[in-house]
Amino acid sequence: MDLYEYQGKQYFARYGIPTSAGGVADTVDEAVIQAEAAGYPVVVKAQVKVGGRGKAGGIKLANDADEVRTHASAILGMDIHGHAVNRLWVEHASDIAREYYASFTLDRAAKLHLCMVSAKGGVEIEEVAATDPDAIARLHVNPVDGLSLDAATRLVEEADLDPEARAPAAELLVALYRCYVEGDCDLAEINPLILTTDGRVHALDAKVTLDDNAAFRHPEWEEFAGTETADERELLAKEKGLNYIGLSGSVGIIANGAGLAMSTLDVVTQAGGSAANFLDIGGGANADVMAAALEVINTDDAVRSIFVNIFGGITRCDEVANGIVEALGRVDLRSPIVLRLDGTNAEAGHAILASHISDRLVVDETMLGAARRAVALAGGDK
Amino acid sequence: MSIFVDENTKVVVQGLTGGQGRFHGLRNRDYGTQVVAGVTPGKGGTDVDGVPVYDSVEDAVAATGADASFVVVPPKGAPAAILEAARAGIGFIVCITEGIPAQDEAFFYNILRRDHPGVRLLGPNCPGVISPGKCNIGITSGDIALPGGPVGIVSRSGTLTYQALHELSQQKVGQTTCVGIGGDPVPGTSFIDCLAAFEQDSDTRAVMMIGEIGGSAEEEAAQFIKDNMSKPVVSYVAGVTAPPGRKMGHAGAIISGSQGTAQAKMAALADAGAIVALNPTEAGERMVEIVKTLD
Numbered sequence: 001m002d003l004y005e006y007q008g009k010q011y012f013a014r015y016g017i018p019t020s021a022g023g024v025a026d027t028v029d030e031a032v033i034q035a036e037a038a039g040y041p042v043v044v045k046a047q048v049k050v051g052g053r054g055k056a057g058g059i060k061l062a063n064d065a066d067e068v069r070t071h072a073s074a075i076l077g078m079d080i081h082g083h084a085v086n087r088l089w090v091e092h093a094s095d096i097a098r099e100y101y102a103s104f105t106l107d108r109a110a111k112l113h114l115c116m117v118s119a120k121g122g123v124e125i126e127e128v129a130a131t132d133p134d135a136i137a138r139l140h141v142n143p144v145d146g147l148s149l150d151a152a153t154r155l156v157e158e159a160d161l162d163p164e165a166r167a168p169a170a171e172l173l174v175a176l177y178r179c180y181v182e183g184d185c186d187l188a189e190i191n192p193l194i195l196t197t198d199g200r201v202h203a204l205d206a207k208v209t210l211d212d213n214a215a216f217r218h219p220e221w222e223e224f225a226g227t228e229t230a231d232e233r234e235l236l237a238k239e240k241g242l243n244y245i246g247l248s249g250s251v252g253i254i255a256n257g258a259g260l261a262m263s264t265l266d267v268v269t270q271a272g273g274s275a276a277n278f279l280d281i282g283g284g285a286n287a288d289v290m291a292a293a294l295e296v297i298n299t300d301d302a303v304r305s306i307f308v309n310i311f312g313g314i315t316r317c318d319e320v321a322n323g324i325v326e327a328l329g330r331v332d333l334r335s336p337i338v339l340r341l342d343g344t345n346a347e348a349g350h351a352i353l354a355s356h357i358s359d360r361l362v363v364d365e366t367m368l369g370a371a372r373r374a375v376a377l378a379g380g381d382k
Numbered sequence: 383m384s385i386f387v388d389e390n391t392k393v394v395v396q397g398l399t400g401g402q403g404r405f406h407g408l409r410n411r412d413y414g415t416q417v418v419a420g421v422t423p424g425k426g427g428t429d430v431d432g433v434p435v436y437d438s439v440e441d442a443v444a445a446t447g448a449d450a451s452f453v454v455v456p457p458k459g460a461p462a463a464i465l466e467a468a469r470a471g472i473g474f475i476v477c478i479t480e481g482i483p484a485q486d487e488a489f490f491y492n493i494l495r496r497d498h499p500g501v502r503l504l505g506p507n508c509p510g511v512i513s514p515g516k517c518n519i520g521i522t523s524g525d526i527a528l529p530g531g532p533v534g535i536v537s538r539s540g541t542l543t544y545q546a547l548h549e550l551s552q553q554k555v556g557q558t559t560c561v562g563i564g565g566d567p568v569p570g571t572s573f574i575d576c577l578a579a580f581e582q583d584s585d586t587r588a589v590m591m592i593g594e595i596g597g598s599a600e601e602e603a604a605q606f607i608k609d610n611m612s613k614p615v616v617s618y619v620a621g622v623t624a625p626p627g628r629k630m631g632h633a634g635a636i637i638s639g640s641q642g643t644a645q646a647k648m649a650a651l652a653d654a655g656a657i658v659a660l661n662p663t664e665a666g667e668r669m670v671e672i673v674k675t676l677d
Contacts (some may be wrong), residue, residue, distance in 0.1 A: 211485065215484075258539060259620050262621040267659070313523060343526060
């Protein structure tokens with residue numbers, strides 16, 4: 001789960017990472033209240049989970065209440081690269097001397113944590129990596145050992161941060177590492193990390209991605225859950241515990257396992273069709289899950305056929321078959337189903353379905369064959 | 383021959399008394415795997431359909447000589463279960479658990495690397511390993527595999543692993559071993575570990591490798607194939623049509639920027655001399671052609 005900037009900063013604050021004084025505002029009046037509390041001048045920042053906010057006019061400096069009103073009313077409701085702005089973060093404007101970069105993420109190849117620090121912050125780090133790779137200092141951190149203040153100090157020296165920034169930056173890195181590990185982040189990134197004219201180092205932005213798998217030990221994440229924006233189909237799917245991504249085609253897809261689901265998208269495309277969604281019902285899916293998946297797909301008006309591609313491992317085909325039968329009785333499916341069922345308990349699954357086969361429920365023995373039929377039923381071309 | 387497991391492998395199932403553990407543990411036994419013990423703390427002295435249950439892996443190893451473990455334990459308990467198996471002297475650990483936090487995976491992977499360098503972990507979040515006719519540890523349906531070789535399979539995704547087995551078995555092409563390495567951020571066993579083992583295995587004469595979008599494991603495997611593999615490799619990378627920037631279920635399967643796309647991975651594999659198929663069926667067909675030329 002990606003956090004908004006304001007959530008990221010609040011998350012940072014739990015781990016003692018310094019940020020600017022500020023607050024959240026959903027209306028122009030609230031923005032003024034937050035600005036008064038933070039102290040002028042303030043920065044009014046659009047809260048969207050997409051880059052390029054500044055260039056799009058979503059970040060503005062305000063010196064008094066009138067300017068806050070002007071900017072807040074302009075930014076609220078703004079569309080930034082397809083993301084509507086419904087919320088602002090208003091914080092005290094910092095006197096910036098220098099802009100740096102700092103982040104922690106997992107280096108999958110090395111199977112170690114990777115800390116990156118650069119004296120060239122404030123721009124896309126991918127751009128720095130491409131044009132001036134030596135400007136990024138990298139340190140692998142073994143999770144068994146953790147990050148010591150000494151190692152952090154050497155890293156900020158190597159990154160060539162200004163001498164007066166090094167001690168506070170190293171301390172901040174240790175705190176950020178703790179946030180990344182104990183806070184179960186996939187990514188904890190500060191860009192820019194700033195040195196102020198009075199010699200303080202703090203986070204001017206926050207990019208935090210939480211590891212959804214760790215939600216069981218973070219009850220405090222509940223507050224982030226309701227703020228997720230997604231299309232209606234995705235919200236419904238999430239409610240039902242399904243892994244769904246809305247796309248724009250006409251063949252609804254249900255598969256078990258992310259790999260098979262991706263592969264199903266691939267073969268539908270190769271068969272000349274286009275997928276309406278990605279939907280992985282996961283391992284061990286039972287009848288309820290299958291029925292819920294069909295219900296979600298059924299809400300998508302663009303769907304003309306539904307390709308159910310199941311290869312049972314931990315998922316049992318008889319359970320899947322029961323789910324389909326249940327869904328047929330419970331939901332008025334608008335589109336025909338093309339089913340491919342193999343693997344664990346496949347014979348039992350086919351036996352359960354035998355009496356339900358019709359032009360609304362077609363079974364095909366192979367994945368490619370089923371894809372072709374689903375595409376044909378959807379009307380062929382995209 | 384086979385890699386990682388064979389008919390002599392003795393398996394302890396950690397979590398045998400749970401619903402999934404019982405179903406898959408007994409299914410593995412019915413396949414012919416030597417499932418010699420189960421472990422559930424507090425249930426030592428009981429049995430599951432004749433398989434004795436012990437309180438700890440240490441007890442199970444002492445009593446039965448188990449040398450491999452099948453971890454079927456929920457995400458909260460799986461890290462401790464894996465480390466317990468390693469400490470008890472188990473040399474090969476298969477963990478199918480889905481949903482373990484990445485921080486935990488990074489931690490126990492590095493504990494194993496430092497304190498138990500001889501231990502191989504397969505997974506987490508993987509379907510397991512099957513050496514057809516000899517040993518099946520995990521959740522793969524044994525009847526879709528065909529004994530006798532000559533193909534080794536390695537795959538990142540669970541269900542695509544089954545699809546690959548199925549495509550080959552349908553064409554009467556057998557497998558030496560099929561390994562599902564799992565799609566999590568820190569897999570205990572990599573493509574390269576499996577490719578190297580297949581290269582060493584005299585009965586394996588060709589390898590099918592199934593990858594997916596995200597990360598750089600396929601690119602690293604491609605480099606290994608280029609430098610070290612004398613045996614032919616047929617590959618397929620799932621997710622050609624996946625939209626960028628979206629997480630496709632596996633923590634591993636996310637495209638960011640130009641890195642990790644199916645196209646980049648396919649190009650790297652083709653450059654390494656591997657045959658690149660566009661879907662699992664085509665991968666099976668290409669492998670059938672290769673196997674014909676081996677005779």
